[in-house]
Amino acid sequence: xxxxxxxxxxxxxxxxxxxxxxxxxxxxxxxxxxxxxxxxxxxxxxxxxxxxxxxxxxxxxxxxxxxxxxxxxxxxxxxxxxxxxxxxxxxxxxxxxxxxxxxxxxxxxxxxxxxxxxxxxxxxxxxxxxxxxxxxxxxxxxxxxxxxxxxxxxxxxxxxxxxxxxxxxxxxxxxxxxxxxxxxxxxxxxxxxxxxxxxxxxxxxxxxxxxxxxxxxxxxxxxxxxxxxxxxxxxxxxxxxxxxxx
Amino acid sequence: xxxxxxxxxxxxxxxxxxxxxxxxxxxxxxxxxxxxxxxxxxxxxxxxxxxxxxxxxxxxxxxxxxxxxxxxxxxxxxxxxxxxxxxxxxxxxxxxxxxxxxxxxxxxxxxxxxxxxxxxxxxxxxxxxxxxxxxxxxxxxxxxxxxxxxxxxxxxxxxxxxxxxxxxxxxxxxxxxxxxxxxxxxxxxxxxxxxxxxxxxxxxxxxxxxxxxxxxxxxxxxxxxxxxxxxxxxxxxxxxxxxxxxxxxxxxxxxxxxxxxxxxxx
Numbered sequence: 131x132x133x134x135x136x137x138x139x140x141x142x143x144x145x146x147x148x149x150x151x152x153x154x155x156x157x158x159x160x161x162x163x164x165x166x167x168x169x170x171x172x173x174x175x176x177x178x179x180x181x182x183x184x185x186x187x188x189x190x191x192x193x194x195x196x197x198x199x200x201x202x203x204x205x206x207x208x209x210x211x212x213x214x215x216x217x218x219x220x221x222x223x224x225x226x227x228x229x230x231x232x233x234x235x236x237x238x239x240x241x242x243x244x245x246x247x248x249x250x251x252x253x254x255x256x257x258x259x260x261x262x263x264x265x266x267x268x269x270x271x272x273x274x275x276x277x278x279x280x281x282x283x284x285x286x287x288x289x290x291x292x293x294x295x296x297x298x299x300x301x302x303x304x305x306x307x308x309x310x311x312x313x314x315x316x317x318x319x320x321x322x323x324x325x326x327x328x329x330x331x332x333x334x335x336x337x338x339x340x341x342x343x344x345x346x347x348x349x350x351x352x353x354x355x356x357x358x359x360x361x362x363x364x365x366x367x368x369x370x371x372x373x374x375x376x
Numbered sequence: 377x378x379x380x381x382x383x384x385x386x387x388x389x390x391x392x393x394x395x396x397x398x399x400x401x402x403x404x405x406x407x408x409x410x411x412x413x414x415x416x417x418x419x420x421x422x423x424x425x426x427x428x429x430x431x432x433x434x435x436x437x438x439x440x441x442x443x444x445x446x447x448x449x450x451x452x453x454x455x456x457x458x459x460x461x462x463x464x465x466x467x468x469x470x471x472x473x474x475x476x477x478x479x480x481x482x483x484x485x486x487x488x489x490x491x492x493x494x495x496x497x498x499x500x501x502x503x504x505x506x507x508x509x510x511x512x513x514x515x516x517x518x519x520x521x522x523x524x525x526x527x528x529x530x531x532x533x534x535x536x537x538x539x540x541x542x543x544x545x546x547x548x549x550x551x552x553x554x555x556x557x558x559x560x561x562x563x564x565x566x567x568x569x570x571x572x573x574x575x576x577x578x579x580x581x582x583x584x585x586x587x588x589x590x591x592x593x594x595x596x597x598x599x600x601x602x603x604x605x606x607x608x609x610x611x612x613x614x615x616x617x618x619x620x621x622x623x624x625x626x627x628x629x630x631x632x633x634x635x636x637x638x639x640x641x642x
Contacts, residue, residue: 213521216514218514220514
């Protein structure tokens with residue numbers, strides 16, 4: 131299987147605070163990887179390092195075999211290939227829904243306006259937001275904003291999509307609409323890396339689950355293995371607490 | 377009836393009747409200087425504010441970092457000096473200084489515009505810096521995450537939003553400029569305050585001339601503040617939005633159709 135990203139011995143520290151320690155894993159084409167773990171375990175930081183929003187302190191991130199951390203890869207070009215969906219949506223408040231999905235295409239990918247519009251409409255339709263193209267972000271609910279944010283990321287034709295707790299800022303009744311979009315995406319073969327607290331999503335949709343604790347990968351495997359036969363005590367502990375609640 | 381026999385209102389009417397062209401010309405000069413200089417000041421302010429908030433690139437070398445730091449230092453000095461000294465003295469300093477040191481005789485207009493713009497720019501630089509800092513960092517991250525460069529992020533996402541946020545402050549500056557052009561009378565700029573001095577000097581009617589001139593100043597500033605409010609409202613866009621749909625039957629229910637070509641609605 132084609133390997134898109136390979137992360138080797140990745141380290142990140144903020145001052146003397148080590149947030150990520152010796153992270154190793156790879157992302158293949160078509161993978162849907164869920165990263166789970168308690169708050170503060172470094173999940174989001176890992177994702178932000180992969181997208182270069184945080185600068186890793188050590189290790190390597192190979193994108194198709196090329197290390198993105200040594201400065202040989204154009205940062206902006208790389209980011210168009212590795213899309214990101216944020217917990218707080220981060221839609222551009224000064225643009226309407228359609229412009230949010232086209233501005234990157236026209237200014238970064240230099241697509242024509244017609245092509246960008248058609249492309250944006252295709253993805254907005256996919257996430258069920260095509261009726262709202264004239265709305266400004268402030269006029270939308272959280273779930274709607276997140277669906278637009280997903281369409282915006284998809285419109286850039288990325289190879290991998292990173293989701294940083296995409297449903298954590300949403301009301302319970304809006305979580306479903308966003309998860310449904312993500313499930314459809316996963317089924318369509320999109321390569322996804324999802325930091326999530328939605329255990330049902332991790333168990334049912336992902337092809338692989340990574341459990342993180344204290345900045346390290348504690349356990350990694352198929353959903354079947356992680357959820358039914360976890361090896362590590364910490365994984366067992368974490369999952370039992372979660373399963374009690376749901 | 378001579379002017380000494382008139383009462384307060386008669387004198388005011390007399391001033392308006394006799395000096396209407398001068399007052400109008402003075403008011404026009406004041407407005408022209410205030411508007412041009414506020415706009416130029418905004419341009420200076422945005423340029424300075426942009427540099428002040430720029431972070432050196434991770435990979436840029438020591439030379440680039442040094443240059444950025446030096447430029448920032450110069451700009452900080454500019455802001456502090458022009459905010460920290462009276463504009464009246466700056467006017468005298470620049471106008472007479474250029475004549476004496478460089479032998480350049482700045483015309484009335486160019487001197488006025490240079491002085492007020494530079495002064496406004498110093499205040500606007502801090503306003504713009506505040507405006508940029510007020511934008512949620514998520515906006516920048518959202519833009520960078522789809523591959524926008526620092527420059528694109530600033531021009532397309534951050535500055536338009538900052539501009540909206542600092543509009544009230546730009547309005548403040550315009551109104552301050554309308555009033556503060558009066559200090560330009562020190563270098564002989566014939567604006568509204570200069571006109572007031574001419575009238576009061578000619579007629580010895582200080583109270584009446586001041587009242588008339590104050591009313592004109594107030595009309596100018598009040599009209600500007602209303603106009604700016606209206607512009608702010610326009611920038612916010614409508615409170616409602618139209619749903620777009622490709623379903624032609626939906627027309628009857630008041631929805632608009634998506635235009636495949638232009639990307640907007642009909």
